[in-house]
Amino acid sequence: MFELDIRSRKPIYEQLTDKIKEMILYGILRPDEQLPSVRTLSAQLTVNPNTIQKAYRELEREGYTYSRPGKGSFVSPAQQGSLAIKRAELRGELLRLMAEAVYLGFTDAEIGELYREASEKRGEESGDD
Template sequence: MFFHIDTKSNAPLYEQIIQQVKEMCAKGLLIPDERLPSVRELSSHMVINPNTVSKAYQELERQGIIVTVRGRGTFISKETDRTIDPGRLKAIREFLKEAVIENYYAGYSKKELIELLEEVYEEMEGKTDEN
């Protein structure tokens, strides 16, 4: 249920938490109404500051991924309103563009990149939307 931090990564700790929660949701490893570790619990387990965990949770709530209830805890949103963020499409294109550029330098073809994309989808274990 907990997360891992990559000290070699240059990504901030709170962003790593955000990324992993979203990934687990997309994979179906976290389901609606499921409870996340409390701020203090997670921070002591990861040996990081509670503020850092709180910052991650607050951003996740801003994105509509989770819901926090005072005194009770934080939970995965019932129906993640899948269209909240208008900049989402732009972000997707950006990620794809970077993938294409790196793919160019790796010497792979477009076909191979698509196959790689299929692979990544497989790893998501079909828990996301099928087809």
């Protein structure tokens, strides 16, 4: 379910939060679906349970998940207000990255191709072929 790169400079908890966010955004994890328990995921990934717990806390802080005492962590239902905020933040980040891409010489065609690749990848991962 989750693949982590132990040689990456990116902390493991950030890799995990990014992967879970991606799975939520692509519809692989549905609203109110339960995430694997900290112990289960820790054993599966051979990662310290505290690292998993840190990732889950970060996801909850950002509004991607919620927890129920004694039950575990669940995917939050999409809320229009928080979704709009996330979209605005992502738009700003994309503009920054696009400006950098233009500076580095990316053409309109190359940027368009990157968009198509991302769109195709989303379709493949959510099974919308």
